[in-house]
Amino acid sequence: MSISITNISKSYKDVKALQNITFEVKPGELFGLIGPDGAGKTTLFRILTTLLFADEGSALVAGFDVVKEYKNIRNSVGYMPGRFSLYQDLTVEENLNFFATIFGTSIEENYDLIKDIYVQIEPFKNRRAGKLSGGMKQKLALSCALIHKPKVLFLDEPTTGVDPVSRKEFWEMLKRLQLKGITILVSTPYMDEAALCDRIALIQDGKILEIDTPKAIVKHYPKQIFNVSANNMYQLIMGLNDYEHKHSVYPFGEFVHYTDSRTDFNPEELKTYLETKNLSNIHIDKTAATIEDTFMELAK
Numbered sequence: 001m002s003i004s005i006t007n008i009s010k011s012y013k014d015v016k017a018l019q020n021i022t023f024e025v026k027p028g029e030l031f032g033l034i035g036p037d038g039a040g041k042t043t044l045f046r047i048l049t050t051l052l053f054a055d056e057g058s059a060l061v062a063g064f065d066v067v068k069e070y071k072n073i074r075n076s077v078g079y080m081p082g083r084f085s086l087y088q089d090l091t092v093e094e095n096l097n098f099f100a101t102i103f104g105t106s107i108e109e110n111y112d113l114i115k116d117i118y119v120q121i122e123p124f125k126n127r128r129a130g131k132l133s134g135g136m137k138q139k140l141a142l143s144c145a146l147i148h149k150p151k152v153l154f155l156d157e158p159t160t161g162v163d164p165v166s167r168k169e170f171w172e173m174l175k176r177l178q179l180k181g182i183t184i185l186v187s188t189p190y191m192d193e194a195a196l197c198d199r200i201a202l203i204q205d206g207k208i209l210e211i212d213t214p215k216a217i218v219k220h221y222p223k224q225i226f227n228v229s230a231n232n233m234y235q236l237i238m239g240l241n242d243y244e245h246k247h248s249v250y251p252f253g254e255f256v257h258y259t260d261s262r263t264d265f266n267p268e269e270l271k272t273y274l275e276t277k278n279l280s281n282i283h284i285d286k287t288a289a290t291i292e293d294t295f296m297e298l299a300k
């Protein structure tokens, strides 16, 4: 296994940031840690990259124990923290050179690994990192995390605050890195990115809710979901929440995702009820569960 986590717990005074976390990441896998702010993702990353001690449990990364063999781990992993790790006053090239030097390598030696990513920011190599756009900073931070050819790459919310086009490009880059045999553990609060991982762990309040492939996770969703729309979104949500047979009601883009507590649900009956709430232009259609629906159901 590339990453093997056994019963890890960590608290900050009264806050239980991680509770009894156990899972494994296979060599070459692109594994996603999916959860909202405060779920404990950063705490787990810091433990796995040897920057923080767990209160309980153990973990191996690239075959090394995170406590006893921390030096070996530091040479074997790349870490891109959530808040950028770049030196704002150094140029693009100076940042990359700095990270290469501390790992005893050079940009030239491992250029092949970062080429795809670095060529996109190379035209700005004399610009200070602080003056780059979010997408460019992200590419530079990824190049810096890769420059010593790590076996395992940790990416903590790499696409937060990055525009949609750069986000898509970033995930394409991750797929290419995966093909080069690098194991990747990536965290994200964006549920749509979860579908791009080989397997995901849904995490909330320091606990793992479920671990599986994205496809299997949505298959486990226990109910039929309906897309409901009407002329007034706010009144629609209020009306559905007041409906005596509702099981769940979540706004989802231009629709509301609705599930009913009964097994013999009749959409026409719901439509008639919503009309009594002065709603019009009502549409109720079956839809497939998404990872976000599953997360909301498990997190209840």
Ligand SMILES: Nc1ncnc2c1ncn2[C@@H]1O[C@H](COP(=O)(O)OP(=O)(O)OP(=O)(O)O)[C@@H](O)[C@H]1O
Binding pocket: 012, 015, 016, 017, 035, 036, 037, 038, 039, 040, 041, 042, 043, 044, 082, 157
């Ligand atoms: N140094 C600290 N002292 C006290 N509480 C902390 C500390 N670091 C994290 N926490 C708390 O531990 C919990 C988990 O935080 P963590 O940063 O690991 O979550 P996260 O999923 O990475 O979220 P975020 O995206 O907001 O960083 C949160 O409740 C957070 O407030």
